[in-house]
Amino acid sequence: xxxxxxxxxxxxxxxxxxxxxxxxxxxxxxxxxxxxxxxxxxxxxxxxxxxxxxxxxxxxxxxxxxxxxxxxxxxxxxxxxxxxxxxxxxxxxxxxxxxxxxxxxxxxxxxxxxxxxxxxxxxxxxxxxxxxxxxxxxxxxxxxxxxxxxxxxxxxxxxxxxxxxxxxxxxxxxxxxxxxxxxxxxxxxxxxxxxxxxxxxxxxxxxxxxxxxxxxxxxxxxxxxxxxxxxxxxxxxxxxxxxxxxxxxxxxxxxxxxxxxxxxxxxxxxxxxxxxxxxxxxxxxxxxxxxxxxxxxxxxxxxxxxxxxxxxxxxxxxxxxxxxxxxxxxxxxxxxxxxxxxxxxxxxxxxxxxxxxxxxxxxxxxxxxxxxxxxxxxxxxxxxxxxxxxxxxxxxxxxxxxxxxxxxxxxxxxxxxxxxxxxxxxxxxxxxxxxxxxxxxxxxxxxxxxxxxxxxxxxxxxxxxxxxxxxxxxxxxxxxxxxxxxxxxxxxxxxxxxxxxxxxxxxxxxxxxxxxxxxxxxxxxxxxxxxxxxxxxxxxxxxxxxxxxxxxxxxxxxxxxxxxxxxxxxxxxxxxxxxxxxxxxxxxxxxxxxxxxxxxxxxxxxxxxxxxxxxxxxxxxxxxxxxxxxxxxxxxxxxxxxxxxxxxxxxxxxxxxxxxxxxxxxxxxxxxxxxxxxxxxxxxxxxxxxxxxxxxxxxxxxxxxxxxxxxxxxxxxxxxxxxxxxxxxxxxxxxxxxxxxxxxxxxxxxxxxxxxxxxxxxxxxxxxxxxxxxxxxxxxxxxxxxxxxxxxxxxxxxxxxxxxxxxxxxxxxxxxxxxxxxxxxxxxxxxxxxxxxxxxxxxxxxxxxxxxxxxxxxxxxxxxxxxxx
Amino acid sequence: xxxxxxxxxxxxxxxxxxxxxxxxxxxxxxxxxxxxxxxxxxxxxxxxxxxxxxxxxxxxxxxxxxxxxxxxxxxxxxxxxxxxxxxxxxxxxxxxxxxxxxxxxxxxxxxxxxx
Numbered sequence: 001x002x003x004x005x006x007x008x009x010x011x012x013x014x015x016x017x018x019x020x021x022x023x024x025x026x027x028x029x030x031x032x033x034x035x036x037x038x039x040x041x042x043x044x045x046x047x048x049x050x051x052x053x054x055x056x057x058x059x060x061x062x063x064x065x066x067x068x069x070x071x072x073x074x075x076x077x078x079x080x081x082x083x084x085x086x087x088x089x090x091x092x093x094x095x096x097x098x099x100x101x102x103x104x105x106x107x108x109x110x111x112x113x114x115x116x117x118x119x120x121x122x123x124x125x126x127x128x129x130x131x132x133x134x135x136x137x138x139x140x141x142x143x144x145x146x147x148x149x150x151x152x153x154x155x156x157x158x159x160x161x162x163x164x165x166x167x168x169x170x171x172x173x174x175x176x177x178x179x180x181x182x183x184x185x186x187x188x189x190x191x192x193x194x195x196x197x198x199x200x201x202x203x204x205x206x207x208x209x210x211x212x213x214x215x216x217x218x219x220x221x222x223x224x225x226x227x228x229x230x231x232x233x234x235x236x237x238x239x240x241x242x243x244x245x246x247x248x249x250x251x252x253x254x255x256x257x258x259x260x261x262x263x264x265x266x267x268x269x270x271x272x273x274x275x276x277x278x279x280x281x282x283x284x285x286x287x288x289x290x291x292x293x294x295x296x297x298x299x300x301x302x303x304x305x306x307x308x309x310x311x312x313x314x315x316x317x318x319x320x321x322x323x324x325x326x327x328x329x330x331x332x333x334x335x336x337x338x339x340x341x342x343x344x345x346x347x348x349x350x351x352x353x354x355x356x357x358x359x360x361x362x363x364x365x366x367x368x369x370x371x372x373x374x375x376x377x378x379x380x381x382x383x384x385x386x387x388x389x390x391x392x393x394x395x396x397x398x399x400x401x402x403x404x405x406x407x408x409x410x411x412x413x414x415x416x417x418x419x420x421x422x423x424x425x426x427x428x429x430x431x432x433x434x435x436x437x438x439x440x441x442x443x444x445x446x447x448x449x450x451x452x453x454x455x456x457x458x459x460x461x462x463x464x465x466x467x468x469x470x471x472x473x474x475x476x477x478x479x480x481x482x483x484x485x486x487x488x489x490x491x492x493x494x495x496x497x498x499x500x501x502x503x504x505x506x507x508x509x510x511x512x513x514x515x516x517x518x519x520x521x522x523x524x525x526x527x528x529x530x531x532x533x534x535x536x537x538x539x540x541x542x543x544x545x546x547x548x549x550x551x552x553x554x555x556x557x558x559x560x561x562x563x564x565x566x567x568x569x570x571x572x573x574x575x576x577x578x579x580x581x582x583x584x585x586x587x588x589x590x591x592x593x594x595x596x597x598x599x600x601x602x603x604x605x606x607x608x609x610x611x612x613x614x615x616x617x618x619x620x621x622x623x624x625x626x627x628x629x630x631x632x633x634x635x636x637x638x639x640x641x642x643x644x645x646x647x648x649x650x651x652x653x654x655x656x657x658x659x660x661x662x663x664x665x666x667x668x669x670x671x672x673x674x675x676x677x678x679x680x681x682x683x684x685x686x687x688x689x690x691x692x693x694x695x696x697x698x699x700x701x702x703x704x705x706x707x708x709x710x711x712x713x714x715x716x717x718x719x720x721x722x723x724x725x726x727x728x729x730x731x732x733x734x735x736x737x738x739x740x741x742x743x744x745x746x747x748x749x750x751x752x753x754x755x756x757x758x759x760x761x762x763x764x765x766x767x768x769x770x771x772x773x774x775x776x777x778x779x780x781x782x783x784x785x786x787x788x789x790x791x792x793x794x795x796x797x798x799x800x801x802x803x804x805x806x807x808x809x810x811x812x813x814x815x816x817x818x819x820x821x822x823x824x825x826x827x828x829x830x831x832x833x834x835x836x837x838x839x840x841x842x843x844x845x846x847x848x849x850x851x852x853x854x855x856x857x858x859x860x861x862x863x864x865x866x867x868x869x
Numbered sequence: 870x871x872x873x874x875x876x877x878x879x880x881x882x883x884x885x886x887x888x889x890x891x892x893x894x895x896x897x898x899x900x901x902x903x904x905x906x907x908x909x910x911x912x913x914x915x916x917x918x919x920x921x922x923x924x925x926x927x928x929x930x931x932x933x934x935x936x937x938x939x940x941x942x943x944x945x946x947x948x949x950x951x952x953x954x955x956x957x958x959x960x961x962x963x964x965x966x967x968x969x970x971x972x973x974x975x976x977x978x979x980x981x982x983x984x
Contacts, residue, residue, distance in 0.1 A: 003946060024922060026941070026948025027901040031918055033944045034902075055919040061926050 002041055004032045004048045012052045020063050028052065073403065074410070080390070081411045088383075091764060095379045096419045098760040099463070102372025103423035105753050107456070108434060109365035111427075111442045112746075116358050119263045119337035123202045125296055128165075130303060130330035132157075132293040133343060136579065136594065137325060146579075147346040148289035149328075151282045154194070156317060157293075161309065163301035168194040168201075169274060170266060171291035172348055175541060177722070178251075178270075180230050180241045184721060187226055191268040191348075192277060200296050201266070207237060208255020217275035221255035226269045249276065262441050265337045267350045286318050287581065292348055295330070303330045325594065345578070351439070357743050364511065364750045369463075371504040371754055375761030377467035378500050380412055382768040384471045391475050392483030404476040412468025413461060420460045438742045470496070497765070498801060504761065505805035505842065508754040510813045513838045515751040517817045517830060519744045524828045526737055531671025532573065532608040536704065537729035538697045538711065539572055546719050547691035554695070556714045562700050562707035567607040568692035570599035573673050574733050577683065585652035585661065586644030595637050595682040596673075597655060602687050605632065605668060607698065614638075615649045615666030618687055622665075628688045629654075629662030637682035638667045655684070662686070679825045696729065755842065759849050762798065766850040770794055770857050777857050778865035787858040794854035795847055802846045806839040881966055887912065888924040889933055889963055893955045900939065900950040901925060925953055933959030 009025065016024050028051050035044035085092045120126060132153060137143040154167035171192040177184050195214040198205060205213075206224060213221050220241070227236045236253045243249055251272065260267050297303060310328040318326075331339065338355040340346050391404055428444055435442055446452055542550070550568060557566045571577050577596040584591055601607075602625055605617035613635065618625045631653050633641065641648045641664070652661040670680040699707035712724045734741075770777075777790050785793075814830060821827045857865070881889065891907040892899040905921045908914070928934045939952040955963070 020926070020951075022948045023938070023951040024901075026945035026950050027918060027922070029946040029948060030902050030942075030944050030950075031905075051918050054917045055922070057919055058922050058926075061923065063926060063929070 002036075004029060005045060008049050008052050012055060015052070015055050015059055017060075017062050020061065024055070024058070028055075077407045077410050078414070080407075081414050084387075084411075085415075091379065091383065091767075092415075094760050094764045095376055096415055096422065098375045098757045099372045099416060099419035100422035100426060101753055101757055102369045102375075103419055103460070104426035104430065105750060106365040106369040107423060107427050107447065108430060108442075109361050109750075110452075111431075111444070111446055112438065112440065113358055113362055113365075114446060115263060115440055115442055116338060116353055120265055120333050121263070122261065123200075123333065125200060125202075126333045128297050128299065128301075129200060129333040130295050130297065131333065131336055132295055133329055133331050134289065135327045135329060137327075145329075145343040146289065147292060147340065147343050147349065149291060149293040150287065150289055151285045151291060152317070153328075154293040154295070155283075157295065157313065160313060160316075161306060163298045163306055164295050165298050166196045166200055166296040168197040168294050169291050170197070170294065170348055171274060171277075172268075173272075176243060177543065178230070178241050178243055180239065183230070184723075185226075185230050186723070187269045189268045190270045190272065192272050192274045194274055197271065200294060203260060203264075204258045206256045206258050213255045213271075214273040214275070216252065216254075217273055217278075218249060218251050219254045219273060220251040221257055221271050222253060223259050223269045224256055225259050227253070227256050262351075265349050265352070267348070286322075289345075289579075294333075303332070306330065321592075325592075351739075353739060357739075360743075361746065361750075364747065364754075367507050367511065368750055368754050368757065371507055371761075372757050373463050373467050374500045374504045375757060375764070376412070376416070376463070377470055378497050378761055379764040379768075380408075380415075380467065380471040381474060381497055382765055384408075384475045386768075386771075387475070388478055388483040391478045392480045395478070395480035396484070401476045405472045408472035408475050409465060409468040412471070413464030416460050416464035416467070420456070434746075437745050439738070501762065501765065501798075501801050502805045502808065504758050505802055505846070506809040508751070508758040509806055509809040509838060509842050510816075511747075511751040511754045512842070513809070513813045513834060514817055515744070515747045516834055516838060517821070517828070518747060520834075521821065521824065521828050522737060522740050522744055525740075525824075525826060526734070528672070528826060530733075531669055532610045534573070534608075534729045534733060536699045536701055538699060538708065538726045539694050539729050539732065540697070540711070540715070540724075540726050541694050542568070542692045543722065544691070546722060549718055550692060550695070553714065553718055556718070557695075557697060557711065560707070560710040560714065562703050562710055564698040564700055565603065565607050566695060566697050567604045568601040568695045569604060570688070570690070570693050572694060572732065573608070573729065574736055575673075577673055580656050582653065582655040582684065583661075584641055584644075584654075584664075586641075586646040589644075591644060593640065593682075595633075595655075595684055597683070598673075598685050599628075599688040599690065599692075600685050601692070602626070604685065605666075607696065608671075610671055611669040613667045613669050615664070617666055617668075618685075624662065625665070625687060628686050629660065630665040630686060631662055632666045632668055632685045633664055634668055634680070634683045635670045636680055637684055640682055653684075755845065759845055762846055763849045763853070766794075766798060766853045769797075770853045774857060774865040778862040781858070781862040782866070787855070790858035791851055791854045794857070795850045798846050798850045799843065802843045806842070810835050810839070881962065882924075884920065885924050885928060886963070886966060888921065889928060889955060889959060892925075892928075892934060892953050893960070893963065897952070897954075899953045902950075904953075925951075928959070929953065932956060933962055 012025060012028065013021060028048060031051065032044050032048045035047055123129065131147065132149045134146050134148060135143050136146055149169075151169070151171075154169050158164045158167045169192070173190040173192060176187050176190045178187055178190075179185075193214075198210045198213065205221075208221060213219055222230070222236065230236070230241065231239065236256065239253050240250045241253065243251065257271075297306065307329055311323055314322045314326055314328065331343075336349060337351075338353055338358060340349055340352050341354045341356075346352060394404060394407075424444075424447070427447075431442060431444055447456060546553070554566045554568070557563050577598050579594055580597045581592065581594050582597070584593070600618070602618040602620045604610075605612060612632075615632075618630060618632065620626055622630060624630045633648070633653075638648045641651060641653075648664055648667060651664045653664050654661050664684075668685075672680055673683065674680065697707075697711060708726070711726070715722070715724045773794070777785075777794070780790060780793070814835070817830060821830070887908050888904055891904045891911075895903055895907055901918060901921050904925065905916050905918055908916055908921075925934065929936055933956060934953045935956050936951050936953045939950045941947050941949045
């Protein structure tokens with residue numbers, strides 16, 4: 001008898017769930033045969049068709065598995081997972097460790113980025129606090145943003161604009177000697193602020209009244225650690241201390257605040273009221289910029305609208321011309337730490353950092369994690385083939401496709417959780433060295449805050465899930481019959497895996513090229529000829545009391561055998577020099593401008609071996625030079641002066657509103673007194689009789705220690721009240737590049753990790769590919785292939801992959817790095833050499849990785865390899 | 870979702886009750902085809918096999934029936950059949966339905982009068 005139509009049966013198969021298809025189909029077939037006997041085949045066929053169609057109502061019918069106990073299966077999955085893990089120790093190690101490396105790098109960066117973003121976050125009113133900054137534009141100098149404002153600005157702004165609720169100034173005193181019971185102590189950061197300071201900012205006050213600490217002008221509050229240094233275990237409240245520079249001022253300690261946290265851009269050890277320095281002169285001191293002003297706006301105030309009114313404000317208090325030189329803008333408090341890279345004269349910005357660097361870090365961390373995840377996925381997929389038998393057995397016993405998928409996804413999740421645990425360990429081990437490199441105080445405890453723990457777990461589970469998905473689907477798709485026969489080891493279909501290898505290698509190559517270029521740029525800047533000689537120069541700070549004996553100090557020091565010369569300056573080279581207003585006469589007109597200025601001793605040019613282009617250096621045989629009426633200008637300023645059409649040498653010139661005009665006596669070659677990523681700006685120098693901020697002493701090269709001892713002996717004999725402290729100028733220059741150095745160090749580590757992880761992946765992948773071709777290699781060897789030939793054959797494919805990765809990565813990196821270098825005034829050019837070097841280097845690493853595997857195979861006895869199966 | 874809602878509770882639909890009774894009556898040889906013909910014979914109505922499938926699996930889901938896979942015969946194209954059995958719970962529910970109806974019969978006057 002004819003069976004029911006197969007086409008209709010196929011339709012039934014579409015309708016009815018797999019697990020009950022057999023029984024339903026059987027029922028329908030039985031009915032069909034019954035009917036065929038009774039009413040004929042044709043009608044039976046028709047009824048069969050109707051039955052199938054009406055079965056649509058059972059489209060969603062499933063049999064609940066009565067005796068299905070998933071926990072048993074999950075237990076089994078776990079067991080198999082760990083057995084596999086232990087069975088292939090090498091593979092498991094590579095897989096898990098690679099992922100753990102990527103994770104820990106990512107987590108450390110997370111810590112760092114979190115720390116950067118947390119700056120100034122502890123002030124409750126942070127959303128309403130703004131720093132008042134200026135844009136200065138003087139003469140030929142390009143506009144520059146400065147973190148400076150004028151003494152009278154704060155009070156007058158608050159008086160004029162109701163949307164400003166409060167203001168405070170932050171006026172640093174720099175290094176100050178304070179005395180208590182004739183014991184002298186230096187404090188690095190003594191700061192004058194307005195009474196409102198502690199109302200605006202939430203620095204923690206341990207003792208004293210937040211709102212009343214500055215009621216008396218001579219009140220002072222100290223940090224916990226400074227108080228401990230001065231008073232030991234005594235109670236400091238109510239004690240009187242003196243400032244060494246001004247013995248008349250008795251300061252009364254009225255409060256103690258806990259040490260300023262590291263993630264505050266404002267740092268201070270002692271706070272005083274501005275009242276003690278207040279005077280009619282200062283209150284009208286428009287035009288002098290020397291402090292920071294912070295404004296607190298009303299909740300509903302619009303900062304942009306307020307900024308628009310600042311021009312009128314300047315005109316009101318200064319004059320129309322003020323707008324030619326100044327404009328004011330507001331910088332949100334949360335932008336000060338990360339958004340001030342283009343702002344100069346930013347003296348009170350602790351550990352200032354570039355937001356772009358934070359972004360680079362985050363991006364790199366993401367990429368490293370991505371590379372690690374790809375590895376993980378690649379290795380798992382490659383491994384899949386070796387477990388086809390297991391899948392075959394599971395399927396024939398009755399595992400559904402979905403169960404196989406769940407099993408393998410679960411395995412990869414378990415692996416990633418193990419990797420996470422290892423990553424925690426790695427983080428813990430790496431944190432202290434990292435803190436030392438980047439000069440931060442990061443703590444791993446952040447990870448155990450609930451929100452971060454959840455974030456980490458979610459990311460880790462997502463990694464496990466996503467990287468497990470592809471291999472899981474591949475495995476679940478195995479045909480059980482083929483799988484059991486061991487015939488699923490198709491090696492041809494690995495485009496996806498190859499694409500992933502290319503992708504991760506391209507990322508690694510790009511990161512490495514970027515790192516090499518960034519490091520080169522940094523080294524280039526540090527080695528560049530600055531235009532003056534900074535070697536073997538010792539800098540010692542000067543104070544009011546030491547300045548009175550400067551001449552004596554200089555003579556005494558010059559008499560020492562290991563000292564070449566001694567000079568003095570009002571500012572240290574390498575710092576961003578202060579700007580001042582200047583006037584010069586061209587024809588008959590008096591022209592206003594502004595320029596950096598430093599007061600120097602008459603032998604300064606000679607001391608630093610700065611080249612004089614025209615005219616002469618300062619000379620103590622000229623009376624005007626000693627009186628501060630002779631000026632040296634650098635080439636940049638000379639260009640600006642010359643643009644007036646008059647001869648620069650001999651040009652009448654003065655500054656800061658002095659009464660008598662001096663003259664320009666010399667032009668010196670531009671020298672880089674600034675950081676080298678900035679252009680050299682206009683500068684003039686003269687010798688002013690105000691006393692010095694520091695002396696510079698050049699030692700003979702060979703006996704530095706002896707030279708230092710000689711300086712110390714002279715210093716302590718002259719100034720027994722002052723502890724001897726010094727810094728080498730070249731070290732000072734190094735610290736200027738500290739943030740760049742930290743940046744390149746971290747990036748170097750990250751890029752190292754990237755290539756290590758990528759290689760780990762390649763290693764794992766290579767070992768599987770090689771294993772798959774064991775037989776082929778055995779046959780080749782029997783037929784006479786040499787070891788070298790076999791290694792070649794096996795390595796060829798990976799060479800291609802790395803080459804493709806290079807082709808993808810090189811142009812993109814070139815483009816990006818060109819963009820980055822554009823931000824530097826003095827920059828290296830990107831050569832082809834670096835690209836070739838990195839390209840060949842990564843190829844060699846890949847080759848080495850692969851060869852290790854292929855060499856082992858090539859050396860092995862073909863009898864062993866051919867005997868398999 | 871509708872299906873799930875109806876699954877709740879012990880309420881038996883009319884067809885479900887018939888199917889349950891048929892399974893009980895068929896005793897060891899209850900599978901979709903025999904259940905169908907049993908009901909068609911007793912109730913003198915035609916039923917589509919798919920409706921029987923729906924009821925059988927749903928009743929099993931509710932715990933009124935249990936099943937095992939039985940032998941395949943040639944007339945079934947070599948496919949196995951699922952044999953159903955009423956569970957203790959199923960019998961309880963059947964009895965309750967019966968008692969419920971009985972309790973109504975007791976209080977309906979005309980019918981008691983007819984007796």
